[in-house]
Amino acid sequence: MKNHELQERKGRVFARGMGNMFPIYAARAVNAEIWDEEGKRYIDFAAGIAVVNTGHSHPEIVAAVKQQLDAFSHTCVMVTPYANVVELAEKITAIAPIEDARAIFLSTGAEAVENAIKIARVATGRPGVIAFSGGFHGRTNLCMGLTGKVVPYKKGFGPFTPEIYHVPFPAEYLGISAELSLAALDQLFKSDIQPDRVAAIIIEPVQGEGGFYPVPEGFLSKLRELCDKHGIILILDEIQTGYARTGRMFAVEHSGVEPDIMTLAKGIAGGFPISAVVGKAAIMNAPEPGGLGGTYAASPLGCAAGLAVLDIIEKESLCERATETGNRLVAGLRRLQAKHPELIGDVRGLGAMVAMELISSGDAGQANPALAKALTAKAAELGLILLSCGVRSNVIRILVPLTIEFKHLEEGLNILEEAFEACI
Ligand SMILES: Cc1ncc(COP(=O)(O)O)c(C=O)c1O
Known part of the structure; x- marks a missing residue:
C-alpha cells in the first residue's frame, strides 16, 4: 500500500x-x-x-512481552494484581532519587501528571498549582491547563481547571534568567495566590515540547528551598527527560535535588503504554484506597516491557x-x-x-x-x-x-x- x-x-x-x-x-x-x-x-x-x-523492537523487550502475552494480557491491577507490577514498583522506587518512595502506574504521560496533581492536592489540602510557560504536560483538561503553549495545545479547548498559575521558564537563550523567573514567582505569591494555598510546583528539568531548554544550574535547588519554606510539593515532570535520555537515569539527578514527586512515561516501557508517578511515601499515601487507578493502569504487558527496559539500560x-x-x-x-x-x-x-x-x-x-x-x-x-x-x-x-x-x-x-x- x-x-x-x-x-x-x-x-x-x-x-x-x-x-x-x-x-x-x-x-x-x-x-x-x-x-x-x-x-x-x-x-x-x-x-x-x-x-x-x-531502540525499536529490542529482542529482549519483544521476548518479555510475548511471554507475558502467553500468560495473560489483562486482569486489572485493581482487581487481581500480578507479580511483575510489584517487581517493577520495587525497582523504580529503588532507583528513583527519592527517599522512601512509593509508586503507582497508569497508562499515559498525561495521566501520570493528572495523578501527581491529584495526590499533591490531597496531601496538602491546597488547590493551587504553578507551572511554567513553554512547559508541556499533556492533552487532558488539567494537563492542558498546566501546559504553557497555546497553539495547538490549548487553542479553543478551554475552560481549563481553576487555580493554575504560570511563571516564565528560565530559558537563558530567550533572555529569561533564573533570577527573572524566581522574581516572577515571588510576584505571583504577592499578586495572585498566597504560597500556603499552593499545593505544587511542576517543572520539566529540560523543557521538551517547549524547545529543549535545560533549567540553569542551581535553579532547581532554589525551587526546592522555596517549596520547603512554604510546604509546597515539588513535582519533576521527567516524562521526556527520564530513563537515561540525558545521561542520567533521571535528569533531576544532574542537580542533586530530591523531588517530592516525579512523573514518568515514554521511555519506561519501550513503546508499551505505561506511565508512573513516584514520590515520597507520606505524600503518595495521602489519597484513600480507590482514589487512584484506572482500568488499564499498570498493564502487565507494560510491566513486562518495563522490567526488560531497566535490564537493558543497565546491561547496555x-x-x-x-x-x-x-x-x-x-x-x-x-x-x-x-x-x-x-x-x-x-x-x-x-x-x-x-x-x-x-x-x-x-x-x-x-x-x-x-x-x-x-x-x-x-x-x-x-x-x-x-x-x-x-x-x-x-x-x-x-x-x-x-x-x-x-x-x-x-x-x-x-x-x-x-x-x-x-x-x-
Ligand atoms: C514532559 C511531558 N509531560 C507530559 C507529556 C504527556 O504525555 P502523553 O502524551 O503520554 O500523555 C509529555 C508528552 O510529550 C511530555 O513530554
Whole structure:
C-alpha cells in the first residue's frame, strides 16, 4: 500500500485534530531504522518522541512481552494484581532519587501528571498549582491547563481547571534568567495566590515540547528551598527527560535535588503504554484506597516491557551511551552552525536530548519556524525522521534511540546536513 493512499484514506475517516507530521506509514522498525509501507528506509532521530530509548523492537523487550502475552494480557491491577507490577514498583522506587518512595502506574504521560496533581492536592489540602510557560504536560483538561503553549495545545479547548498559575521558564537563550523567573514567582505569591494555598510546583528539568531548554544550574535547588519554606510539593515532570535520555537515569539527578514527586512515561516501557508517578511515601499515601487507578493502569504487558527496559539500560550502559551519543550529535550540529551562524543561533544538549535553534540574520529574536518546517520535510524525503519543537516552532530536536549504532548516527547527521543545505 502506498503512503499517499493511506494518507488519503486516513483523511477520510480520521478527525483532523489528530494529525501526523509525515505522510509516512511505518511497516517495520529495528533499533534506529524504520521502513515504510513502500519499503523505503529511514534513520530514526525521533524514537517515537523519546519513547523507544532502547531502540525499536529490542529482542529482549519483544521476548518479555510475548511471554507475558502467553500468560495473560489483562486482569486489572485493581482487581487481581500480578507479580511483575510489584517487581517493577520495587525497582523504580529503588532507583528513583527519592527517599522512601512509593509508586503507582497508569497508562499515559498525561495521566501520570493528572495523578501527581491529584495526590499533591490531597496531601496538602491546597488547590493551587504553578507551572511554567513553554512547559508541556499533556492533552487532558488539567494537563492542558498546566501546559504553557497555546497553539495547538490549548487553542479553543478551554475552560481549563481553576487555580493554575504560570511563571516564565528560565530559558537563558530567550533572555529569561533564573533570577527573572524566581522574581516572577515571588510576584505571583504577592499578586495572585498566597504560597500556603499552593499545593505544587511542576517543572520539566529540560523543557521538551517547549524547545529543549535545560533549567540553569542551581535553579532547581532554589525551587526546592522555596517549596520547603512554604510546604509546597515539588513535582519533576521527567516524562521526556527520564530513563537515561540525558545521561542520567533521571535528569533531576544532574542537580542533586530530591523531588517530592516525579512523573514518568515514554521511555519506561519501550513503546508499551505505561506511565508512573513516584514520590515520597507520606505524600503518595495521602489519597484513600480507590482514589487512584484506572482500568488499564499498570498493564502487565507494560510491566513486562518495563522490567526488560531497566535490564537493558543497565546491561547496555545506556546512560553513558546517551552522553557519548549527545556529544557526537552536538559536535555534528556545531560543525553545521559554524558554516551557518546566521541561521543556527544555538546548539544545546543535555546527554542525548539535543537541539538547534533556527533563527534569521543571526538575531536570536527572529525565530525561523519556516526553516524548521522545511528542514523536517526535506529530511524525511531524504530518509531521516527529524522533529521540531519550541514555543516559537523553530527548534530542531534530536531524540535518537540510545542504542543507535554510531554509523547510523553519522548517516543521520549527514542527511540532516544535506537537507539543511537544500533548504537554504
Ligand atoms: C514532559 C511531558 N509531560 C507530559 C507529556 C504527556 O504525555 P502523553 O502524551 O503520554 O500523555 C509529555 C508528552 O510529550 C511530555 O513530554
